[in-house]
Amino acid sequence: MSFPVILAIESSCDDTSAAVMAGGEILANVVATQQVHEQYGGVVPELASRAHQQHLIPVVTEALRRAKVEKSDLDAVAFTQGPGLLGSLLVGGMFAKSFALALNKPLIAVNHMRAHILAHFIRPPRPVFPFLCLTVSGGHTQLVVVRSPMDMEVVGQTIDDAAGEAFDKTAKLLGLPYPGGPHLDRQAREGNPTRFPFPVGAMPGYDFSFSGLKTSVLYFLRQQTAQNPDFIAQNLSDLCAGIQHTIIQTLLRQLVRAATDLGLTQIALAGGVAANSGLRTALQNLAGEKGWEVFIPDFEFCTDNAAMVAMTGHFQFEAGDFATQLVSPDPRLKLS
Missing domain, CATH: 3.30.420.40 (ATPase, nucleotide binding domain)
Structure with missing residues (x-):
C-alpha cells in the first residue's frame, strides 16, 4: 500500500x-x-x-x-x-x-x-499552478490565487452574504423546500432569465455583495403578491431563472475582472454552489470566449x-x- x-x-x-x-x-x-x-x-x-x-x-x-x-x-x-x-x-x-x-x-x-x-486534485483533470479559483458555498464566496497547495491568496470575497446563502434565502422567499439552492436551480432551467431583472451588486475590485439582491427580491415579491396572491406560483420558473441569472452574473463579472488583471487562464470552480448547473454552463461558455481552461470537481x-x-x-x-x-x-x- x-x-x-x-x-x-x-x-x-x-x-x-x-x-x-x-x-x-x-x-x-x-x-x-x-x-x-x-x-x-x-x-x-x-x-x-x-x-x-x-x-x-x-x-x-x-x-x-x-x-x-x-x-x-x-x-x-x-x-x-x-x-x-x-x-x-x-x-x-x-x-x-x-x-x-x-x-x-x-x-x-x-x-x-x-x-x-x-478537491481539484482528487481526480484528473487537475489545474496547473498558478490558477484562479472561484469558491462559492453557503457560507463563503472568494476569489483565490492558488500558487501551490500551501500558497494561496484571497484577492476578492463577499462583504456581506455568500452566493449560496443568496440562493437559499431567495428560494425560501419563493416557498421552495430546504435546501433551496438545488430546487431553485431545477426551476430556473424552465424559466426566462431576463423576464424579471434584479440588480447585480456592483463592488470595486474583486469583492462581491449579495445582500442587495435578497432585499430587492423580498420587496418585489411583496409588491407583486399584494396585487396578485398567486403571483409566485404563476411565475415561479421565471423568478428562479431571474434570480439565478443575477447571482451568476455577479460572480462571473468579478471573475473576469480578476482573471484579466492577473493574467490567469487556468480557472477553477469550487464549493457547494459549484454543483449549480446554471453556473457550470455559464462558466464553460465564458471559458470558450476567453480562452480559459476550466476545472470543476466531480459533484461528490x-x-x-x-x-x-x-x-x-x-x-x-x-x-x-x-x-x-x-x-x-x-x-x-x-x-x-
Whole structure:
C-alpha cells in the first residue's frame, strides 16, 4: 500500500464525513447527511452538533471498511479546523484528536476553504499552478490565487452574504423546500432569465455583495403578491431563472475582472454552489470566449466531504505541517 495513509474527518456544518486516502489516492469517502434541519428551513447548530455525535463512529467505521484499512495502518489523522459552526467543529475536532492520540499518530488541522480548492486534485483533470479559483458555498464566496497547495491568496470575497446563502434565502422567499439552492436551480432551467431583472451588486475590485439582491427580491415579491396572491406560483420558473441569472452574473463579472488583471487562464470552480448547473454552463461558455481552461470537481467533491480534507491533509503531510493536541477549532479561520 502506498503511503502516507490518512484518515480525514469533516464536520464543519451539517454533513458528517470520513475518508481514507493512501498515497494521494482516495480509497473511501463516506458522507452522512442530516435530514433533521428540513423542518426548520435551515441548519440548527445545536441539532447539527448532536447529529455529528451520532454519525461520526459509523462513518469512520464504514470508511475504514470500504478502504480495507486497519487503524494501525494509518499514518495521520486530518480534520477540519474551520471555518464552520463551532459546535460541529468541536465534535469532529475532539474525535480526531482522541483518535490520533489513542493511536499515537500525527494530527493535521485543515482549513475548510483550502480543502474545497484542493478537491481539484482528487481526480484528473487537475489545474496547473498558478490558477484562479472561484469558491462559492453557503457560507463563503472568494476569489483565490492558488500558487501551490500551501500558497494561496484571497484577492476578492463577499462583504456581506455568500452566493449560496443568496440562493437559499431567495428560494425560501419563493416557498421552495430546504435546501433551496438545488430546487431553485431545477426551476430556473424552465424559466426566462431576463423576464424579471434584479440588480447585480456592483463592488470595486474583486469583492462581491449579495445582500442587495435578497432585499430587492423580498420587496418585489411583496409588491407583486399584494396585487396578485398567486403571483409566485404563476411565475415561479421565471423568478428562479431571474434570480439565478443575477447571482451568476455577479460572480462571473468579478471573475473576469480578476482573471484579466492577473493574467490567469487556468480557472477553477469550487464549493457547494459549484454543483449549480446554471453556473457550470455559464462558466464553460465564458471559458470558450476567453480562452480559459476550466476545472470543476466531480459533484461528490463539491459539497462538504472528507475526501477534500484528506487531499489537503496529504499535501500538509508532505510539507510536514502537523498540529499539536492543543489545536482548537476556529469557526472564523481565515485562508492564508
